[in-house]
Amino acid sequence: MTVPAATARDRLRPALWAVLAVGAAVAATALAGATAALPFGVVVTRAGADVAGVACVGLALVAVLLPGPTSATRREIARTVTTVDRSLLVLAGGWVVLVLLGVTFRAADAFGRPLAQLGGGEVLAWATRLAAGRGLVLTAGCAVVVLVCALVRLRDPDRIAARFPLVAALLGVLTPTITGHAGSAPNHQVAVVSAALHAGSAALWVGGLAGLLVLVAAHRPLLDATIGRFSQLAGVCVVTVALTGLLGVQVRLASWAALLGTGYGLLVVAKTVALLALAGLGALARRRLAAGRTPVLRWAGIEVALMAVTLGLAAALSQAAP
Numbered sequence: 001m002t003v004p005a006a007t008a009r010d011r012l013r014p015a016l017w018a019v020l021a022v023g024a025a026v027a028a029t030a031l032a033g034a035t036a037a038l039p040f041g042v043v044v045t046r047a048g049a050d051v052a053g054v055a056c057v058g059l060a061l062v063a064v065l066l067p068g069p070t071s072a073t074r075r076e077i078a079r080t081v082t083t084v085d086r087s088l089l090v091l092a093g094g095w096v097v098l099v100l101l102g103v104t105f106r107a108a109d110a111f112g113r114p115l116a117q118l119g120g121g122e123v124l125a126w127a128t129r130l131a132a133g134r135g136l137v138l139t140a141g142c143a144v145v146v147l148v149c150a151l152v153r154l155r156d157p158d159r160i161a162a163r164f165p166l167v168a169a170l171l172g173v174l175t176p177t178i179t180g181h182a183g184s185a186p187n188h189q190v191a192v193v194s195a196a197l198h199a200g201s202a203a204l205w206v207g208g209l210a211g212l213l214v215l216v217a218a219h220r221p222l223l224d225a226t227i228g229r230f231s232q233l234a235g236v237c238v239v240t241v242a243l244t245g246l247l248g249v250q251v252r253l254a255s256w257a258a259l260l261g262t263g264y265g266l267l268v269v270a271k272t273v274a275l276l277a278l279a280g281l282g283a284l285a286r287r288r289l290a291a292g293r294t295p296v297l298r299w300a301g302i303e304v305a306l307m308a309v310t311l312g313l314a315a316a317l318s319q320a321a322p
Contacts, residue, residue: 017308022047024312045102047312052095053173056146058207059084060166067225076219085150092147099140103127135179142172173203198244205237206307238279274310
């Protein structure tokens with residue numbers, strides 16, 4: 001496989017993926033019937049926070065998947081680890097800001113007031129008295145942990161293992177999911193477990209592939225050493241996302257007829273179509289890789305772009321009523 005060197009276009013890919021995710025969230029919210037400014041602010045900050053969280057998961061996963069250094073790869077591994085930690089520092093900081101903005105928007109929406117008329121006491125009340133508010137506060141705390149881990153690792157990578165920011169980022173991604181609609185679903189325990197598995201598997205799948213494309217794809221020895229392990233993990237994640245998604249829809253929808261009769265149902269259909277397309281692209285890329293018919297990086301880039309759209313649909317879905 002001939003792996004091209006990273007270009008300016010390659011470095012712009014993450015920004016494009018983020019724009020796709022937020023754009024999909026806004027479009028889906030509009031199609032679902034929202035017209036007020038505050039719900040759009042809620043969805044945009046939720047989508048942005050989801051993108052930042054998934055990116056943190058993916059970057060930390062790359063650091064975990066990297067092989068042990070050899071004489072030939074030591075320099076590239078050290079450079080990649082440093083890039084991961086620097087990126088985590090920036091993304092985790094942005095994640096905290098987006099979550100706090102999301103708290104403000106959601107408090108304003110809950111109290112029915114413009115942002116300019118919202119008091120600090122009302123924001124504090126929403127963030128501490130409601131499960132959704134406490135969930136976002138915990139997410140911000142997890143993002144701070146990721147930020148601190150990255151800062152410490154930049155000074156001494158051996159002081160904190162790469163798995164610690166990965167666990168913190170995963171917990172941050174899971175928390176708003178299990179404290180949102182899932183926490184108030186009729187079958188509470190099933191809904192919470194399925195939502196947690198769904199969000200965690202999707203974050204590992206989406207973030208991991210994006211991280212490999214951005215940081216590892218241009219370096220053949222590192223790609224060869226990591227792609228196999230990631231492919232196995234991605235296969236498990238795809239199955240988990242599909243099964244938990246189906247279970248979550250069954251728990252939340254009153255009937256299957258609601259799939260085509262409500263805005264929430266249409267969002268579910270759109271997300272399902274996107275996930276099926278993702279599974280097909282992933283299977284195609286893995287077959288080409290196993291048969292030596294490479295490069296597969298172009299297919300993987302298309303897959304991540306579609307993943308970004310799916311992430312946006314999920315953000316809109318998390319704010320929609322079934």
